[in-house]
Amino acid sequence: MPVRSRSIPAVLGAAALAVIVAGCGAGGDGSGGGTSGGAAPSAPAPAVAKDDALAAMVPAPIASDGRLVFGTDASYPPNEFTDTDGTTIIGMDVDLGTAVAQKLGLTPEWQNSQFSGIIPGIEGSRYELGMSSFSITPERTQTVDMVSYLTAGTSLAVASGNPQGIAPDNLCGRAVGVQAGTVQVDDIAARSAACTAAAQPAIQVTELQQQTDVTLALTSNRIVAMLADSPVVAYAVTTTDGAVEAVGEPWDTAPYGIVLAKNQGQFAQAVRGAVQSLIDDGTYGRVLEKWNVSNGAVPASEVRS
Incomplete structure (x- = not known):
């Protein structure tokens, strides 16, 4: 689950302010294997066309193999979880991330991971993006860039x-x-x-x-x-x-963010542009409606670094 940077209800008092340092998202037992949260809604994920201008902003080392590798902890329905077959990773984040990859002209590859290993995996180049209900926090943006796409409490x-x-x-x-x-x-x-x-x-x-x-x-x-x-x-x-x-x-x-490594040229702006394009063309709204999370919609995506 993601760490959240947020205020504490007044009833908790000032002492609580020092406690809020961990995060939401997915947990995991160390194996990265999530339990099934049920079958996907019947509506298929919308098909998305490549945006040549955004694709041109993807760094060559990422674009060269035609894949966009995501790290996720698939134990957090409806955002990311395994389908009834126990293997296929589905969810709101998966549909949105897949659409982002398609906008960038790449094929998404979703890898199931223990949540705590995703950001280190991005810093170590195992994953190219992390999408697992990560809340955007100052602590995280000290080491990685994040692209906002949803709000949740x-x-x-x-x-x-x-x-x-x-x-x-x-x-x-x-x-x-x-x-x-x-x-x-x-x-x-x-x-x-x-x-x-x-x-x-x-x-x-x-x-x-x-x-x-x-x-x-x-x-x-x-x-x-x-x-x-x-x-x-x-x-x-x-x-x-x-x-x-x-x-x-x-x-x-607080906002959720797609996680990516720092110092990758225009990659963060390419991801932000892909999310914004999905918002503008209605794909984003259809994905959120499919997973019943429309109340978390944002009007614009931003890079937080």
Whole structure:
């Protein structure tokens, strides 16, 4: 999951500000193999034509083999996850990244990785782009460039009907699940610290390696709530046969970014131009609608470095 740079709700207090350093995106168990999040929506990914001007901006070492190699952790539906065959990587990020590659005249190649290994893999030239729900943060842009393409926040999910009246500000003493390595780990830690500082019981945190396991823990009543990125919660609501609902509005909204190595000439601008072209021609909107994440749409893409 990506690290997020974001403000903390006032209820958490100033002490929480020092805690928010990890990130959302995908976790993984070290193998890079994600669990299936279900079948893809029936609508096919839109076909995209090459943009010769943008393709000409791609550095020769990247363009020479005709491939664009993406690193992703396919355990974070609906953004990136494996199809029901357990092998094919699908999701919103995959459809958008594939369209970016096509704009640049390249064939996408998606490689499943442990989340923590993607940025080092980009810095070490294993991957040419990283697309795995990475939030854009100052810490990340010190070492890599990022191209914005979506916004997302943290959402709270509970059992349908919310029989316990759970809300973000009354989690003290409750069993709450988060995925390891995500910004939600820091969020829940700060909330739990606020509980104990107010002489209330600490939050009973369940931290699991795969987001799909966190969702399963909620639907099987092993936890009473979960925190996850807003697209992930929205997807869980639509794919759990009515067992899950979201509570309130997302908070700490921040942009996602495509990750690429620094000092690559016009490559970052080529990727930004591809995303912007997809926004302008409607492909972007169709992909977001397909995966039910249209509320995270951005009007323009930017390079953050």
